[in-house]
Amino acid sequence: MAGTALWLDAIRNFMGAVNRPEPILWITLAAIPLNALLVYLLVYGKFGLPRLELFGAALASTLVNCAMFLAGLWFATSIVLSVTTTCLQVSGNWIGPSCDS
Structure with a gap:
């Protein structure tokens, strides 16, 4: 149980870092x-x-706790997929597959 709780905490922190804490x-x-x-x-x-x-x-x-981890993992992987297909601004420069560099 401690393993899933720690992984859920990591997913919670990741979702906060990508500015999407609502699903968690x-x-x-x-x-x-x-x-x-x-x-x-x-x-x-x-x-x-x-x-x-x-x-x-x-x-x-x-x-x-295991169900929360699986639900959080599902949301986190869908966030990662959407983030990798959009433009991001890093240090004033736009990066991503569909951005004009």
Whole structure:
């Protein structure tokens, strides 16, 4: 779990660096109630799920953390693809495949 949390933090920092923090914000906001729901279901064994108590809370948090990482990775790779096909201004010079150098 620590590995996915660290990679998600790296993706969060990357998205902030390319000035696109909104997807990670929405992923995090969606993950909070999902985590709460999964913790409730797995700790108390509701809707036919086994009662796992403390292990259920850890499992729910791990699953949500992995889902957040995958969603962040998907957004980050789509950002990288869009950034590599557009013009960027670096030190006053425009660079990119469709820019006039």
